[in-house]
Amino acid sequence: MSGLTILAFLAVTAAGVSSSETSDCSYLSLLTHLNLIQTNSSMSIMRPVKNWTTTTLVYLDMVLYGILEVDEMSQTVTTHIQTQMKWRNEFLRWNSSNFCEIKTLTVPRKMLWVPDVAIQEDTSDTGSIQNSPLLTLTNDGLVIANGRQRLTTTCQFNLYLFPFDTQRCRITFSSMNYDAESMKLSTFNSEATLSLVSEQIMITQGEWQLLNMTIIYFSFDIQNVSQSRLIYTVFIMRKPMLYVINLIVPLLYFLILDLASFFIRGEKLSFKVTVLLSISVLLLILQDMLPSTEDKLPLMASFCVSVFTLVGLSILETMLMDFLLGLDDYCGNKAQNAVNSQEVEIQLEGNSHKDPSAAEERGQVSPVMKPSEGELLMLILEEVKVARQETGRQVKDDRKPGRYARLAQIIDSVYFFLYFLTIATYLMYMNVEWLGSYLSNNKE
Numbered sequence: 001m002s003g004l005t006i007l008a009f010l011a012v013t014a015a016g017v018s019s020s021e022t023s024d025c026s027y028l029s030l031l032t033h034l035n036l037i038q039t040n041s042s043m044s045i046m047r048p049v050k051n052w053t054t055t056t057l058v059y060l061d062m063v064l065y066g067i068l069e070v071d072e073m074s075q076t077v078t079t080h081i082q083t084q085m086k087w088r089n090e091f092l093r094w095n096s097s098n099f100c101e102i103k104t105l106t107v108p109r110k111m112l113w114v115p116d117v118a119i120q121e122d123t124s125d126t127g128s129i130q131n132s133p134l135l136t137l138t139n140d141g142l143v144i145a146n147g148r149q150r151l152t153t154t155c156q157f158n159l160y161l162f163p164f165d166t167q168r169c170r171i172t173f174s175s176m177n178y179d180a181e182s183m184k185l186s187t188f189n190s191e192a193t194l195s196l197v198s199e200q201i202m203i204t205q206g207e208w209q210l211l212n213m214t215i216i217y218f219s220f221d222i223q224n225v226s227q228s229r230l231i232y233t234v235f236i237m238r239k240p241m242l243y244v245i246n247l248i249v250p251l252l253y254f255l256i257l258d259l260a261s262f263f264i265r266g267e268k269l270s271f272k273v274t275v276l277l278s279i280s281v282l283l284l285i286l287q288d289m290l291p292s293t294e295d296k297l298p299l300m301a302s303f304c305v306s307v308f309t310l311v312g313l314s315i316l317e318t319m320l321m322d323f324l325l326g327l328d329d330y331c332g333n334k335a336q337n338a339v340n341s342q343e344v345e346i347q348l349e350g351n352s353h354k355d356p357s358a359a360e361e362r363g364q365v366s367p368v369m370k371p372s373e374g375e376l377l378m379l380i381l382e383e384v385k386v387a388r389q390e391t392g393r394q395v396k397d398d399r400k401p402g403r404y405a406r407l408a409q410i411i412d413s414v415y416f417f418l419y420f421l422t423i424a425t426y427l428m429y430m431n432v433e434w435l436g437s438y439l440s441n442n443k444e
């Protein structure tokens, strides 16, 4: 009897299974087979392993869709990422040949256990995460969860070479609750594939260019609890052209203008002050771009400040020049006043001596002697010669620089020479520091 009942039971179950397996090719039969029709809360609660000591291996692939924003001031990067997680659920397998070759099945995300993976550097609000409401199951027990996110991560920038800089930002995935024995993270696709896909798929890059993406995963110990971590390191390079046009080239022009102003005769001071003001506007712009929390001062800032200082020094030198020339004028005027007064006296004396005699001569000569035209011309010539000699002497007196003017000229020449040398050396140094690193980055 017992044998019969067992046989009958087996027959019934066999008939039941076969009826469900050779079914109507609907998902319903598969769901029934997998026991997912009723709300089966245990499936969403427990980690889907039969033996608790089994580690769940979670494959997490991340693809970068875009670099939306890089904020140097708050040291954050906003990216658009797509993630795909895959893991095995030991309870959800089926033989596809029994279910009309159904190989994949989608179920609501809430029905199954999902790894609690989070990004450590994440500072974005939860509203920016868009997880797919469905999970995909495959017939060999693999569960696939897709999600995309507008991700804002903190990233420590090294702005020393700004705007020729390359930044390295890490995106660290780890489980919030499970230790490394329960859950391990790794990637499904290789590092090369993921970075290639990211490079090809990337739509919005803005001023940044994705150079490379590297992936490492390891177990990290915190207070004797080992935790699995998966770190994506994203290398992005700034496209420097806009900054070169907006900041560096104008600064160079201002330097050249300042150098050229040494050749201005006359009023230089207001011109140089204008140049200084223009540079200070550029400094203000720079201040808005770079954070002040930098240990190593960016080269760009020191470049700006150096140019500012150089032009400032050159203004001081111009002031010194003005002062010396003023001093010279003052002393010269004093001397000349003395000389002039003497000359005037002498001339007056001379005039008083000569004039009557000349008048007499003319008075006498003109009516009596009636000189020929040739003699008249000779007289005029002599007068002209004397006049020319006198004027020549006066001009020499005016042009002869005083002590201070000569000192000013020497200082001006020496300063110009040193100034030019300093600027040339400094520009060479900047060139080596900046472009050298930029080109070496480009080669990589």
Ligand SMILES: *[C@@H]1O[C@H](CO)[C@@H](O)[C@H](O)[C@H]1NC(C)=O
Pocket (backbone or CB within 6 Å): 051, 052, 053, 054
């Ligand atoms: C569970 O896994 C551990 C380690 O693999 C093994 O030693 C143990 O026998 C397993 N238990 C059962 C009931 O299969």
